[in-house]
Amino acid sequence: MSVSESKKKDTTTEEKIKAAAKTVFYKKGFTATRTRDIAEEAGLNLALLNYYFRSKAKLFEIIMVETFAGFVGSVKIILNDDKTSLQQKVEIIADRYIDFIIAEPEIPTFILTEIRNNPDGLLKRLPIREILNDSVFIKQFQESVQKKIISEPNPLHFLMNLLGLVIFPFIAKPIVMGSRNLKTEEFHLLMQERKKKIPIWINTMFMTV
Amino acid sequence: MSVSESKKKDTTTEEKIKAAAKTVFYKKGFTATRTRDIAEEAGLNLALLNYYFRSKAKLFEIIMVETFAGFVGSVKIILNDDKTSLQQKVEIIADRYIDFIIAEPEIPTFILTEIRNNPDGLLKRLPIREILNDSVFIKQFQESVQKKIISEPNPLHFLMNLLGLVIFPFIAKPIVMGSRNLKTEEFHLLMQERKKKIPIWINTMFMTV
DNA sequence: AAAAATTTTAATCAAATGATTAAATATTTT
DNA sequence: AAAATATTTAATCATTTGATTAAAATTTTT
Incomplete structure (x- = not known):
C-alpha cells in the first residue's frame, strides 16, 4: 500500500511476457518462434499471452x-x-x-x-x-x-x-x-x-x- | 533418341522444384516457407516435393x-x-x-x-x-x-x-x-x-x- | 502392342501451433 | 468477511502444414 503504485512482484506478468518475447523473437524471428516458446521462456501459461496481448502478431508488433x-x-x-x-x-x-x-x-x-x-x-x-x-x-x-x-x-x-x-x-x-x-x-x-x-x-x- | 541424354522438356521436374525452392527459401528462409509455397512457385503438385526429395529439410539442405x-x-x-x-x-x-x-x-x-x-x-x-x-x-x-x-x-x-x-x-x-x-x-x-x-x-x- | 516402370495427382493423415473457453485461483473493493 | 473483479490454469478447438498413400496417367522397355 505505502509503496502505492508498485505491485508485489518486482516484474509484472505482462513485463515477463514482453521480456521473454524479446528474447525469443530476437533469436528466431517471427515465423520461427512459437507462442509456446515464449510462454516457456517466461515460465508462464500459454493462454496468458493471448490474455495480455491479443495475438502473437500483436505481441510481435509491440516488440x-x-x-x-x-x-x-x-x-x-x-x-x-x-x-x-x-x-x-x-x-x-x-x-x-x-x-x-x-x-x-x-x-x-x-x-x-x-x-x-x-x-x-x-x-x-x-x-x-x-x-x-x-x-x-x-x-x-x-x-x-x-x-x-x-x-x-x-x-x-x-x-x-x-x-x-x-x-x-x-x-x-x-x-x-x-x-x-x-x-x-x-x-x-x-x-x-x-x-x-x-x-x-x-x-x-x-x-x- | 538422337539427342540421346536430353529429356523432352528443357527443364526436368526435379530442376523445377529446385529452382522454385531456391526462390522461396532465399526470400523467406527455411521456417517461413511452406512446402506448398514451393509447389505453387514451381506449378507442380505438392506430393512431388516428397517424391523427388525426401522432405522439406532434405530439399533445403541441398539448396x-x-x-x-x-x-x-x-x-x-x-x-x-x-x-x-x-x-x-x-x-x-x-x-x-x-x-x-x-x-x-x-x-x-x-x-x-x-x-x-x-x-x-x-x-x-x-x-x-x-x-x-x-x-x-x-x-x-x-x-x-x-x-x-x-x-x-x-x-x-x-x-x-x-x-x-x-x-x-x-x-x-x-x-x-x-x-x-x-x-x-x-x-x-x-x-x-x-x-x-x-x-x-x-x-x-x-x-x- | 503389351507389360513394366516411372511420374503425377487427389485425397487424406498426423503433428504442430495459434487461439479460445470455462473453471479455478488470487486480488481488490465494498 | 462477502462480493466483485482480475488473473491464471487446464483442456480443447480449428487451422496450418509436412508427409503419406493409393490410384491414375505417362513413359519406357520388352
Whole structure:
C-alpha cells in the first residue's frame, strides 16, 4: 500500500511476457518462434499471452516497434546534436553502437530479417527519410563537402560505410569467429578495437585533410 | 533418341522444384516457407516435393549447401590466385560480388539468417578457417604487413571491412532505399559506383603508400 | 502392342501451433 | 468477511502444414 503504485512482484506478468518475447523473437524471428516458446521462456501459461496481448502478431508488433524505434531513435539524437562535429558523431556512433550490439547481439540480424519479411510495414511508420534529411548531420556533411573537407559528395556512401563497418561484423559473427576459431571474448576484443579504428578509417576514407 | 541424354522438356521436374525452392527459401528462409509455397512457385503438385526429395529439410539442405559452397568457393578461388596482387584481389572481389548480389539479391540475408538459425551445421561442413589460413591472400597480407605496406596487422579487420563495404548495403537495402526514396535502378547505380570506390577506400584505409 | 516402370495427382493423415473457453485461483473493493 | 473483479490454469478447438498413400496417367522397355 505505502509503496502505492508498485505491485508485489518486482516484474509484472505482462513485463515477463514482453521480456521473454524479446528474447525469443530476437533469436528466431517471427515465423520461427512459437507462442509456446515464449510462454516457456517466461515460465508462464500459454493462454496468458493471448490474455495480455491479443495475438502473437500483436505481441510481435509491440516488440518490433519498440526495438526499431529505439534503434533508430538513438541514432537520430546523435545525428541531430549540433554541439558535436561530424568526426565526433562518427566516434560516438561507433562507440555506442558497438557497446549496444555487444549487449544485444541478436538485434541487428533481427531488424534486418524482419524488414526483409515485411519492408513496407515498418519503414512506413518510421520516417527514416525525414529524420535523415532534416538532420544536423546532413547539414554538416553538405557544408563539409562544400568546404572540400569531405571528398565524397553522397552522404549515403558515408553512412553505409560507417554502419557497415560497425554492424556487419556482428551480423557475420559466426563466420568471423569460425574463420579464426575465436572465442566470444576474443571476438568482443576485436570489436572493442574497432571502436577506435572505425573513426580513423572513416577519416582516411572521406576526409581530405 | 538422337539427342540421346536430353529429356523432352528443357527443364526436368526435379530442376523445377529446385529452382522454385531456391526462390522461396532465399526470400523467406527455411521456417517461413511452406512446402506448398514451393509447389505453387514451381506449378507442380505438392506430393512431388516428397517424391523427388525426401522432405522439406532434405530439399533445403541441398539448396543451402549449393548456395553456400558456391558463395564461399568463388571467394576461395579469388583469394588463392597467386597471379593477382592484394589490391587486385580487392578490386575483383568488389566487382564480382556486387554483380553477383545484384543478380541474386536475396542470398546475403539468406546465408546470414540461416547461419544464425543453425551456426554449427553449416560452418562445420565448410572449412572456412582452413580455406583462409592456407590462402595466398593471407601470405600476401602478412608479407605486406612485414614490408609495412599495410598498417593493420590483423587480416580479419581487412576482410570484415572489405566484405562489410560490399555486402552491408545490400542487407540494409530497404533502409537505404527508404532513406532517400530511391528506386531499384538508382540503388543499383549506387552499388555500381561502389565497385570503383571500395578498392580506393580499402587502399586509403589500409595501405601506407 | 503389351507389360513394366516411372511420374503425377487427389485425397487424406498426423503433428504442430495459434487461439479460445470455462473453471479455478488470487486480488481488490465494498 | 462477502462480493466483485482480475488473473491464471487446464483442456480443447480449428487451422496450418509436412508427409503419406493409393490410384491414375505417362513413359519406357520388352
